[in-house]
Amino acid sequence: MSNRNAGPPADRGSNHDDPRTDVNGRIQDTIGRALQAHYQALVLEPIPDRLIDLLAELEAGALSDE
Amino acid sequence: MSNPSARPDTAAPSVTNSFRTGLLAEIPHLRAFAASLCGSLTLADDLVQETLLKAWANAGSFMAGTNLRAWLFTILRNSYYTHHRRYGREIADTDGLHAAQVAVQANQEFHMDLLDFRRALLALPLEQREALIMVGAMGLSHEEAALICDVAAGTIKSRVSRGRARLAGLLGLASCDLPEMGETAPHRTSPLAAR
Numbered sequence: 001m002s003n004r005n006a007g008p009p010a011d012r013g014s015n016h017d018d019p020r021t022d023v024n025g026r027i028q029d030t031i032g033r034a035l036q037a038h039y040q041a042l043v044l045e046p047i048p049d050r051l052i053d054l055l056a057e058l059e060a061g062a063l064s065d066e
Numbered sequence: 067m068s069n070p071s072a073r074p075d076t077a078a079p080s081v082t083n084s085f086r087t088g089l090l091a092e093i094p095h096l097r098a099f100a101a102s103l104c105g106s107l108t109l110a111d112d113l114v115q116e117t118l119l120k121a122w123a124n125a126g127s128f129m130a131g132t133n134l135r136a137w138l139f140t141i142l143r144n145s146y147y148t149h150h151r152r153y154g155r156e157i158a159d160t161d162g163l164h165a166a167q168v169a170v171q172a173n174q175e176f177h178m179d180l181l182d183f184r185r186a187l188l189a190l191p192l193e194q195r196e197a198l199i200m201v202g203a204m205g206l207s208h209e210e211a212a213l214i215c216d217v218a219a220g221t222i223k224s225r226v227s228r229g230r231a232r233l234a235g236l237l238g239l240a241s242c243d244l245p246e247m248g249e250t251a252p253h254r255t256s257p258l259a260a261r
Contacts (some may be wrong), residue, residue, distance in 0.1 A: 027234050027239045028234075031202070031230055035187075037183075038203065039102065039203035040203075042097060042098035042102070043094040043095060043097075045094075045097065045098075047094065052093075054115055055090060055118065059086060
């Protein structure tokens with residue numbers, strides 16, 4: 001996973017001495033964190049049994065005709 | 067996946083233990099990616115189920131040692147674009163994404179709720195959304211995302227850039243006394259991004 005400073009160079013100014021670039025950087029940083037929070041929250045959702053069971057059935061060859 | 071002649075009559079002989087373990091380990095990421103595409107965990111689970119079935123049936127065409135997640139994402143994405151997109155487009159809200167009003171850990175200036183963020187994310191064009199998820203949320207390189215989407219890396223870069231600008235606009239982050247922060251702000255020709 002990327003860290004919070006990761007981002008394409010084209011849309012992240014690296015010159016934080018320029019206050020305008022700095023604000024832009026913090027906006028992009030906020031969006032980056034929100035994207036990661038959104039994704040991580042979904043990754044942590046409990047996996048439904050039907051998906052686990054599906055793999056078990058596949059393994060048992062029950063669906064090998066698929 | 068693209069080589070039908072490599073497909074065995076029954077997948078089982080080519081399914082190795084590590085392949086099966088790999089599938090299991092990727093389920094959370096497949097669900098998160100699918101839910102980000104279609105906006106619903108319920109639909110996401112249908113997509114993941116379809117992806118697992120296809121992956122199992124085509125296990126013989128997966129090259130061991132290559133990137134299993136990218137391979138699975140490609141299958142999932144193709145399934146979504148083939149059959150599921152029309153359902154996804156009918157989802158107007160963040161059905162099933164269970165986003166209570168959880169504040170995103172941001173900085174002092176910009177506060178937002180996860181639910182608000184998800185609404186904005188789902189309002190983006192699909193191609194910008196998937197690029198942002200792969201690059202911005204998962205940390206894939208532009209090249210990896212480009213392989214999954216079957217486009218040039220520069221296209222991914224441009225989608226990420228436009229998606230970020232659009233999100234900033236939708237979330238009201240761009241309006242704070244920054245006239246330059248319009249649709250085109252994080253573009254490389256912008257004075258803000260020109261370093």
